[in-house]
Amino acid sequence: MKKIKIVKVSDENLVSAIEALAHSIWREYFVPIIGSPQVEYMLKKFQSRGVISNQIEKQDYLYYLLADRDSNWVGYFAVIPQQKELFLSKLYITAENRGKGYGGCALKFIETLARDNGLPKITLTVNKNNTGSINAYKKLGFVITDSLVTDIGGGFVMDDYKMEKTI
Ligand SMILES: CC(C)(COP(=O)(O)OP(=O)(O)OC[C@H]1O[C@@H](n2cnc3c(N)ncnc32)[C@H](O)[C@@H]1OP(=O)(O)O)[C@@H](O)C(=O)NCCC(=O)NCCS
Numbered sequence: 001m002k003k004i005k006i007v008k009v010s011d012e013n014l015v016s017a018i019e020a021l022a023h024s025i026w027r028e029y030f031v032p033i034i035g036s037p038q039v040e041y042m043l044k045k046f047q048s049r050g051v052i053s054n055q056i057e058k059q060d061y062l063y064y065l066l067a068d069r070d071s072n073w074v075g076y077f078a079v080i081p082q083q084k085e086l087f088l089s090k091l092y093i094t095a096e097n098r099g100k101g102y103g104g105c106a107l108k109f110i111e112t113l114a115r116d117n118g119l120p121k122i123t124l125t126v127n128k129n130n131t132g133s134i135n136a137y138k139k140l141g142f143v144i145t146d147s148l149v150t151d152i153g154g155g156f157v158m159d160d161y162k163m164e165k166t167i
């Protein structure tokens with residue numbers, strides 16, 4: 001199994017590391033899927049330092065960084081415990097580290113977190129055109145349960161599938 005370190009984000013330096021990873025991963029991966037204007041809008045609205053700190057302090061988000069055995073950041077994820085499920089809000093692995101088992105390791109940790117909180121399922125949303133990640137989530141045991149279009153302002157919508165995994 002892949003050696004991985006999972007670090008809970010608890011201070012400003014770690015929040016800055018998330019912001020840097022988000023900016024680089026989103027610009028690399030999502031521009032071909034949703035276009036640059038929407039990526040820049042979403043980074044500012046959801047993944048800038050101040051917003052991430054607010055999500056952690058006031059909106060029940062739990063952020064975690066993923067590091068390889070040499071302590072290099074390889075990605076991050078965020079979950080929000082809800083009444084009957086754990087919502088996986090974000091899971092992003094850097095391009096050079098995809099397909100190496102990090103996402104699967106993160107999911108095992110997330111499943112334990114859900115069980116420890118008495119939550120029987122994990123839910124997430126994924127862009128309908130993000131075929132690679134939809135297929136990865138299917139391999140990891142998720143199924144599509146719904147189709148959602150969410151207005152995020154600025155003239156943009158998120159056109160997503162909802163997926164879930166019962167644990
Ligand atoms: C989706 C993502 C988080 C998966 O993490 P990962 O570390 O690449 O995945 P893993 O290497 O742990 O692979 C997990 C399983 O998915 C499969 N898989 C991974 N990427 C895949 C792809 N693009 N297409 C099909 N299957 C894929 C693997 O083969 C593995 O299956 P197995 O357990 O049967 O061998 C990662 O690829 C990623 O960050 N993608 C870009 C950003 C993104 O879209 N994030 C999700 C937003 S909702």
